[in-house]
Amino acid sequence: MPSSADHRPTVLMTADAVGGVWNYALTLCAALPEFRFVLAVLGPAPSPAQRSAIGRLANVVFEEAPYRLEWMAGAEADLAASRHWLVSLARRHGAGLVHVNGYAHARIDMDCPILAVSHSDVLSWWQAVHREPAPAEWDDYRREVAAGLMMADRIVAPSRAVLDDLARHYALSRDDALVIPNGIDLAAHMPRSKRPVVMAAGRLWDAAKNLAVLDEVAAGLAWPVEIAGPETNPEGGTARFAAARPLGVLSPAEMAVRLGRAAIFAAPARYEPFGLGILEAAASGCALVLGDIPSLRESWEGAALFVAPDDRATWRSALRHLIEDESDRALWGFAAQQRARGFSREAMAGRYAALYREMVAAPAQREVA
Numbered sequence: 452m453p454s455s456a457d458h459r460p461t462v463l464m465t466a467d468a469v470g471g472v473w474n475y476a477l478t479l480c481a482a483l484p485e486f487r488f489v490l491a492v493l494g495p496a497p498s499p500a501q502r503s504a505i506g507r508l509a510n511v512v513f514e515e516a517p518y519r520l521e522w523m524a525g526a527e528a529d530l531a532a533s534r535h536w537l538v539s540l541a542r543r544h545g546a547g548l549v550h551v552n553g554y555a556h557a558r559i560d561m562d563c564p565i566l567a568v569s570h571s572d573v574l575s576w577w578q579a580v581h582r583e584p585a586p587a588e589w590d591d592y593r594r595e596v597a598a599g600l601m602m603a604d605r606i607v608a609p610s611r612a613v614l615d616d617l618a619r620h621y622a623l624s625r626d627d628a629l630v631i632p633n634g635i636d637l638a639a640h641m642p643r644s645k646r647p648v649v650m651a652a653g654r655l656w657d658a659a660k661n662l663a664v665l666d667e668v669a670a671g672l673a674w675p676v677e678i679a680g681p682e683t684n685p686e687g688g689t690a691r692f693a694a695a696r697p698l699g700v701l702s703p704a705e706m707a708v709r710l711g712r713a714a715i716f717a718a719p720a721r722y723e724p725f726g727l728g729i730l731e732a733a734a735s736g737c738a739l740v741l742g743d744i745p746s747l748r749e750s751w752e753g754a755a756l757f758v759a760p761d762d763r764a765t766w767r768s769a770l771r772h773l774i775e776d777e778s779d780r781a782l783w784g785f786a787a788q789q790r791a792r793g794f795s796r797e798a799m800a801g802r803y804a805a806l807y808r809e810m811v812a813a814p815a816q817r818e819v820a
Contacts, residue, residue, distance in 0.1 A: 459487040459510070460811060463537065463546035465556055466490055467520050468497040470654065471727045472552045472570050474703075475633055477504055480511050482634075482800035486807065488512070489544045491537060494520040500702055514540055521555040522573050527591055534559045547811045554599035564810040567603035571724045572596060575616040579722035579744070580658045597621040605810060607803075609633045609725035612746035616724075629806070632750070633725050634799030635734065637792065639703070642736030642784070643711035649770055650713035650737070652679040652706070652728040655697060659722035661742065661760050662695075668767040669694035674774050676717075679706060710735035714780060715773050721760045723747060730794050733787035738780045740769050754790035756783065 466476040480488045490505065492515040497505070505513045518533035519526040538559050541549055549565045551557045557567045573592055577585035585593075600606060600621055606628040608614045614630065617623035649669075653660035655678060662678055669676040676695040701709065710716065716732035720742040723729075729751070733739060739755035741747045748757065756773070758765045773780045 459485060460548070460807070461487045461489060461544055461546045462548045462550050462807060463489045463491060463541045463544065464550040465537065465552050466492050467494040467552075468492060468501050469494055469520070470570075471725075473497075473501065474727055475570070476552065477508065478633075478635060478796050479800060479803060480508050481636075482796045483804055484510050485804070486510065489514060489540055489546060491515070491540055493518045493533060494523070498700075504703075512544065521553055521595060522592065526555075527595075530555055530595070548807055550807075551599070551603070554596040557599035557603040558595075564604040564813075565602065566605050566607065566806070566810060567599060569606065569608045569613050569617060569724070571613075571722075572616065572620065574620040575613075575724075576659050576722050578620070593621065597623075600625075605629065605806065607631050607806070610746045610749050612744075612749055613724045615745070629802075631799060631802045631806075632794055633727055633730065634794050634796040635727065635730055636796050637734050637794075640707050640731050640734035640791075641711055642788065643708070645714040645736075646712045647674045647774070648713050649674055649676045649715045649717055649774075650679070650709060650732070651676065651695075651717045651719075652732075653718070653720075655680050655682045655692070659720060661719045661721045663692075664719040664761065664763060664766055665717055666692040666695040667763055668770065671767050672770055672774065674715075677709070677713075679709065706731070707735070710737060713737050714784070715740065715770065717766075717770065718742060718747070719758070719760050719766060720744060720747065725750070730791055733791035734794075736784045736788045738773050738783035739787045740766070740773065750794075751787070751790060754783075754786040 466472050487510050489512045505511055516536050518529040537556055541561055547563055549561060551567050557565050573589055574585045600623050608630055609632055611630050614628055651662055651665055653662060655662055665676050677698055678695050679698040679701045681700050682697055710732050716737035717740045718729050724746055741755045741757055742760040743757035756769050758769050
């Protein structure tokens with residue numbers, strides 16, 4: 452953990468321990484040792500394994516508070532207090548930049564520049580999952596997101612599809628918004644001797660991941676379907692599967708081994724802003740079968756098979772084809788691995804480092820909405 456005498460530029464970064472933002476945040480911190488990070492974790496507490504991962508990063512100061520995440524029920528009651536907490540952290544640690552992995556917390560009373568990074572949003576999730584606009588109960592959330600986007604000095608998304616979603620649902624209209632694709636440590640994800648298995652990963656309870664489709668087709672496949680990820684929703688409820696085999700939450704090392712040995716990786720997502728798990732699978736040489744949605748086409752066109760998310764018959768057919776055709780499976784696995792080489796953590800970190808320096812060199816003055 453860095454000392455108070457550390458003279459590196461300090462970035463206050465928000466994060467949560469629920470989804471892919473966690474891996475993104477730790478990957479970025481690890482790849483930028485020239486910066487000192489104050490990682491402010493909101494929402495459910497990190498697990499012992501997650502805390503251990505933070506402890507291994509010498510350039511990270513860990514802070515946490517149980518304020519509800521902006522998409523959780525009742526979150527509006529916590530926003531004022533959580534914003535005050537972030538301001539106090541930024542001032543206590545001398546942050547020169549605030550990096551918000553979300554929206555509502557971009558509306559804080561700070562003189563230093565604020566970067567808002569969009570990883571997902573409820574209205575886009577709702578439209579993709581339910582095929583209709585989000586109900587009126589999400590109007591407060593809509594206003595908070597729109598206000599946060601307006602207040603941020605810069606906005607980053609991992610794909611053009613995400614920026615399109617923000618324009619569609621929150622009237623985002625900024626020509627300075629950037630696409631910086633996520634990246635991973637490619638050396639940590641390598642092909643191994645492949646097993647006859649179809650693997651998937653994600654929050655099993657999240658309808659956007661649509662993993663129930665794989666459970667429905669699993670019984671008709673010659674290979675088993677294994678799904679890694681949390682089964683329990685932090686807001687209540689547990690996913691149940693009949694034919695697919697849940698693996699539970701795996702450590703990064705365990706996940707890397709599983710992916711390295713899996714022949715096929717399936718992601719029937721209805722909504723997936725980027726897909727770190729897909730990238731890890733591609734780097735591991737898995738043949739990819741993905742939901743046919745704009746964000747995944749953007750990253751994996753020509754390097755994956757695409758199937759309409761809810762077309763169960765075609766999912767079964769596509770997976771059977773790859774299971775039965777070893778030559779084609781190998782070609783798709785190679786194509787995925789080659790495409791993954793363009794999504795390194797070094798490439799991601801280099802672009803963020805340049806953006807951080809640019810923003811710190813020209814801090815903006817703002818009025819809080």
